[in-house]
Amino acid sequence: MTLSGAALLQANSSRKWLGSGRPLLSFKEKWALFFLMPFATMFVAFVSYPILYALFLATDRSAYTRVIADPIYARTLWNTFLFIVIGVMLKMLLALGLSSFFVLPGRAIRIIAALFILPWAVPHIPSILSIRWMLNSEWGMINNLLFQMFGIDGPAWLTNPSFGMASIITVHIWKYLPFWTMILVAARLGIPKELYESARIDGAGSMQQFRYVTFPAIANVFLTSTMLTTIWSLGDFNSIYLLTGGGPMERTNTLATMGIRYAFRHADFQAGIVTLMSALPILVPLVIVLTRRLRRNADA
């Protein structure tokens, strides 16, 4: 079917191509249309339609009142802020620091690097549930060891709101740190060796080499990565849902889990969308800036 369709298309367009008048679409452009068809169909049916539907749901004005009147909403905004600012900053700084470790030569470091990637390669659900069990304040391994060794009741890692947020951020970092570290390692390995050599000849120490050679060379990647991970962290549902479920009493929700909760526990799709849309003031500028950056980098 596709082949005969392609042949037909080709026959048609070649005729026009040979003809005198300049066609609306060139021969290659018609083929390009044909090749873009699968993605275009997917885009229209499963990207633009849902987005339009979401915008339609967001036209319900009373939903805004419902969401803002909910005492949990302010807390959720604050949690999201903490999650993004602390989670992303800590994660990217750690990634930058660890990348210095992983660019070092040596077999041992290669092996550690291979193991280090595991949290990212292992699926979310078993690993996060394992941490949930481990951090259970009553029967988890951590608190049991604390009780055995020091005779103390360890903190309620998951059910005290502050510890809960801290645990969520920790799990998020555990899960995604390897990915961004490897990105930065890849970027650092791409820096020409000669730059370091000349820096050394100029008498630069390791700190100065980092400051004057490494960082300028990877600053671009670092910034892009930080923006990317900010966007994706806004959408991190699993680290929260699987760890605390947003509890205790909804104190550890972020916009992502709160929006899903409104929609799928309270059957309030409008409130769910409105909650998620509160992230748009951060999301939209980031997407615009990133699109430009990535395209510019790609063209360069």
Added chain:
Amino acid sequence: MRRFRAWLAVAALVATTSAVAAADLTIWWTKGTNPQEDDALKGVVALWEKQTGKTAEVSFYTTGDTEAKVVTALKAGSPPDLTFDFGYDLAYTPTWAYDGLLADMSDVLEPIADQFQKGPLQSAYLLNGKTNKRAYYAVPWVQMTPHVHYWKDLLEKAGYTEADVPKQWQPFFDFWCEKVQPALRAKGDRIYGVGQGSSTSSNDPFFNIHLALNAFGAQVVNPDGQLQISDPEVRKRVIAALDSYAKPILSKCSPPDAVNWNGVDDNVSFLNKKNVVVMNPTLSIPLSLQAKSPDVYRNEIRTVPWPDGPDGKPTPAMISVKQVLVFRDSPHIDNAKSFLKLLLQPENIGPMLKATGGRWMPVMPKLIEDPFYTQTDDPHRAAMVRQFTQVQNVPYPQAYNRLYAKVMQEQLWQKAIGRIVIDGWTTDKAVDELSERMKVLLGS
């Protein structure tokens, strides 16, 4: 040619995934706490399939998940044909019936109405706001009331006997917190006195808090459906009840994770002896040990009457009637009805309920009179029957005002406890917030 065959294989594989079986009856049911419960339902389903020659598809979910799936499917216009969950009667049925979302089950229930107890039957006779008429918009099938359990062996390990357990409300709870817990801890056991759940992700605290409210005589909604929480006397009692409920949590007598327990975490914690006392709306806790450890089941876990209220009167049993629902938009309403007719025949539902080990009470007098319930030597089931027969039975406020369902949906009571135990608010301030929201929800 080889490549062609490879593509053919892919296509065949893909085609098998697209086969969404169009069953004649789709059932979404909340998982039992043991496999026998689910098998019992499957047994009736198989019988129905055999009798009608039609196909049924049963999906089991955990309790919060059934609600979530149904609530969203309903919104998307694709509800199942038949569904059961613990939360429906208290959080959804009254408002769904009013909004005209439920199918009229009158032709299932009316012919057999005389087989039901009056109260449970009445609980399904609901107002439809669209037609302004009442009809049976739900099918009652079991009823339940919260129970109190404790570990007798832990009590004895702490150096006390069953006779030492006080029978009055506050002394009862204080006993576990101030006597038993310290005694156990002195022996090096990391055990808490009372498992006081208060999470918004479970319905259990809703049941237990209402039982406490009733013990304190705090009638938040009167039988005429009026919200009375602002009445000074009622408010005083509400505050006293919440203070009493929050006390074990504030005094570190309840496991710290109890503020975030989901539907079964209370069971898990108690069964693993992390706390000595627990309150639960069915007998699921002891029953999960019945087969595995019959001796523990009979001799170590106790199911006892609730302590008497502060006024010295027996605490009423709060009864909720569990319902099976069929939706107006369900694709096979007739099949759902034919299945329900079969299910409700005493020779089917009777054995099915027994298969749960007597986790809850039937709603048909004929079944309740069965020696399985009336002459049992099972300590837990006997205690449950006494709850139903020897103390006053009271419905939840939803019976008087359908809008109270929203109070459960929003888990306002648990949130109030959260204000007290997490945010450190005074009970007074927490009740202010609670009252304000309740007034909005109930439109008064």
Added chain:
Amino acid sequence: MQELAFRPLLRQAALIVLGALILLWTLLPLYHMLILSLTPVGEGFAGKLWPDAPTLDNYRIVLTQDNYYLSRFWLQLGNSVLVAFTSCVIVFACSLTASFAITRLRPRFAGFASHLALVTYLVPATFLAIPFYQVMGSYGLLGSRWALIITIATFATPYAIWVLQQNAGSVPRELDEAAEIDGASPWQIFRLVYLPLMVPTIVAVGAFAVMLSWNEYLYAFLLLSDEDRITLPVMLGQFLSDDSAPWPLLMVSGVLYSLPPAILYFLARRYMAAGLAAGSVKG
């Protein structure tokens, strides 16, 4: 002299400590998963660093489906495989064609198409869960594995297009031109020139698509219902609501479920690293 010998030693010691810390941090949750999977079912609450009597019996129970929750283990694992495989096929079908059109045929609307892909790539999937549920309902796909397959393909394709686009530059344009002079149609160039030369990148995006699919929990939970059609993560989520809490069995399933992506990653590591570096954030 002494100081010079001392400093590298100190540095070496610091590196060893750092490496140990990294390993502890990385492996602790995985170690916990492993030891819990070896703990007898009744003792999951002991919270021990190493079980008193480790057993492999849990693995037998899971592999033979000898537990109520796990009675469909192989079927549900099969669903996961099926969803991953099929969505991967769709990702290939959509992204290879689109990237070929954008980078080799270079129509006037290439920039527009690539822009759309990029923007879609940037939107967090969670944010579209609500409308996606409704949209799948309106297509009559709720409950079908197709709904999940399409969802995963939709979120993986833009990334694949982007990475392929980045790497297409490594295929010399002269090859296209030579083929064109020989009278090859764009379809033939696609099949005979573009695809074979892009194989390393194809492996990378395929691996990413499979891993994305393997990770999916939220959409799988929302879109699938029947026990026979759910993927393994949905079943694992149900353990959260079982009072007998056979968590050691949950962890066994978790270990088994973690193996395929971990193995896949190590097999495709070299390709994926290239995909990462070039695609996701090219400096």
